Amino acid sequence: MPAAGRRRVTRRLRAVCPRSHMEDEDCPELVPIDLGVVHDSEPGSGRKIPVTIITGYLGAGKTTLLNYILTEQHSKRIAVILNEFGEGSALEKSLAISQGGELYEEWLELRNGCLCCSVKDNGVKAIENLMQKRGKFDYILLETTGLADPGAVASVFWVDSELGSDIYLDGIVSVVDAKHGLQHLTEEKPEGLVNEASRQVALADLIIINKTDLVSGEELNKVRTSVRSINGLVKILETQRSRVDLSNVLDLHAFDSLSGISLQKKIENMKTTHAHLDKGIMTVTFEVLGNIKEENLNLFIQNLLWEKNVKDKTGRTMDVIRLKGLVSIQGKSHQVIVQGVHELYDVEETAVTWKEDEKRTNRLVLIGRNLDKEIIKEVFIETVTEKHENS
Numbered sequence: 001m002p003a004a005g006r007r008r009v010t011r012r013l014r015a016v017c018p019r020s021h022m023e024d025e026d027c028p029e030l031v032p033i034d035l036g037v038v039h040d041s042e043p044g045s046g047r048k049i050p051v052t053i054i055t056g057y058l059g060a061g062k063t064t065l066l067n068y069i070l071t072e073q074h075s076k077r078i079a080v081i082l083n084e085f086g087e088g089s090a091l092e093k094s095l096a097i098s099q100g101g102e103l104y105e106e107w108l109e110l111r112n113g114c115l116c117c118s119v120k121d122n123g124v125k126a127i128e129n130l131m132q133k134r135g136k137f138d139y140i141l142l143e144t145t146g147l148a149d150p151g152a153v154a155s156v157f158w159v160d161s162e163l164g165s166d167i168y169l170d171g172i173v174s175v176v177d178a179k180h181g182l183q184h185l186t187e188e189k190p191e192g193l194v195n196e197a198s199r200q201v202a203l204a205d206l207i208i209i210n211k212t213d214l215v216s217g218e219e220l221n222k223v224r225t226s227v228r229s230i231n232g233l234v235k236i237l238e239t240q241r242s243r244v245d246l247s248n249v250l251d252l253h254a255f256d257s258l259s260g261i262s263l264q265k266k267i268e269n270m271k272t273t274h275a276h277l278d279k280g281i282m283t284v285t286f287e288v289l290g291n292i293k294e295e296n297l298n299l300f301i302q303n304l305l306w307e308k309n310v311k312d313k314t315g316r317t318m319d320v321i322r323l324k325g326l327v328s329i330q331g332k333s334h335q336v337i338v339q340g341v342h343e344l345y346d347v348e349e350t351a352v353t354w355k356e357d358e359k360r361t362n363r364l365v366l367i368g369r370n371l372d373k374e375i376i377k378e379v380f381i382e383t384v385t386e387k388h389e390n391s
């Protein structure tokens with residue numbers, strides 16, 4: 001039984017991948033090839049290690065950002081995981097650990113290769129095992145390949161807190177190339193697939209538009225507008241050589257209840273969505289007053305993310321990539337935050353209480369395709385006001 005007021009729902013059979021080794025319970029082991037000095041592993045410290053995913057299209061400036069963080073941040077022992085973590089085939093992973101401005105690289109062997117899908121929790125386990133051998137890191141930075149879907153990688157790390165993992169997902173940072181970003185974002189994929197660049201922007205908690213030295217103010221404006229039209233919630237920074245104030249990148253707590261306060265501000269400041277010309281990804285937000293039941297909220301989210309039976313006017317399935325919300329659950333004095341990535345979602349109480357004179361309300365933000373705000377809002381109202389019997 002999940003602890004009261006805290007619930008992570010994962011539907012593993014659906015949420016993972018079509019491969020056949022789902023039954024395989026073997027844990028891949030990250031093996032440090034050079035077993036050098038073993039550091040204190042601070043037993044029993046109970047401290048959880050944040051993981052920041054750094055994504056962005058080919059050549060956007062991800063590695064430049066990583067290197068910048070490693071040179072700027074001396075006080076933390078940062079582990080950097082490079083290359084195709086989370087993708088199927090590679091047997092070796094390079095893992096670089098930085099300490100005191102020096103970088104140690106290690107090659108890691110994955111015994112049974114696949115870190116994605118079935119082994120998703122084991123991927124985290126592998127890092128935990130390594131920390132046991134090598135001492136704890138303070139922070140983990142993970143660079144995905146330019147064509148990766150960060151949602152899949154995020155799912156690996158957004159693990160059930162009840163599993164007692166040492167690691168938590170802190171945030172997703174996407175680097176966008178100021179010069180070529182627009183071209184990547186508008187690229188048409190066959191069969192109406194979402195292009196990778198848009199997906200990376202949709203999932204991001206922070207966007208860094210990099211290489212601003214290569215574009216005019218007007219071009220930069222276009223990229224910014226395009227990014228904003230996809231993700232109405234994300235913070236956008238503009239950089240050269242990915243030089244960014246690190247407090248904007250690290251410790252975002254974008255996936256836990258601590259983000260409740262900043263989420264509220266962001267939702268309040270969000271401009272109402274403007275009409276969209278393209279059929280790409282966009283952000284919609286709506287608000288419904290009153291208290292709702294948690295079971296009805298679950299039903300709403302599951303219809304959207306799992307059953308995918310919410311359609312737009314023309315019968316197309318609404319495809320939600322990212323979901324965030326602050327809701328008011330009946331009988332709970334605290335605001336509740338809802339988070340979703342692909343088919344995983346989480347409902348968690350925040351530290352913020354509803355004030356006595358405050359109107360109880362539910363605000364949701366959805367990022368995805370074929371989203372029709374009016375229809376979603378209607379479906380939400382229907383679902384939360386309907387009487388669902390307890391069996």
Ligand SMILES: Nc1nc2c(ncn2[C@@H]2O[C@H](COP(=O)(O)OP(=O)(O)OP(=O)(O)O)[C@@H](O)[C@H]2O)c(=O)[nH]1
Binds near residue numbers: 059146213239241
């Ligand atoms: N002009 C300019 N070049 C930059 C800037 N930032 C990075 N670069 C260059 O762009 C190239 C790609 O940068 P990387 O950091 O390797 O990009 P990446 O996203 O890690 O690339 P992949 O891992 O290959 O997808 C390098 O040659 C960088 O030196 C910038 O702000 N301006």
Ligand SMILES: [Zn+2]
Binds near residue numbers: 062063064143
């Ligand atoms: Zn790179």
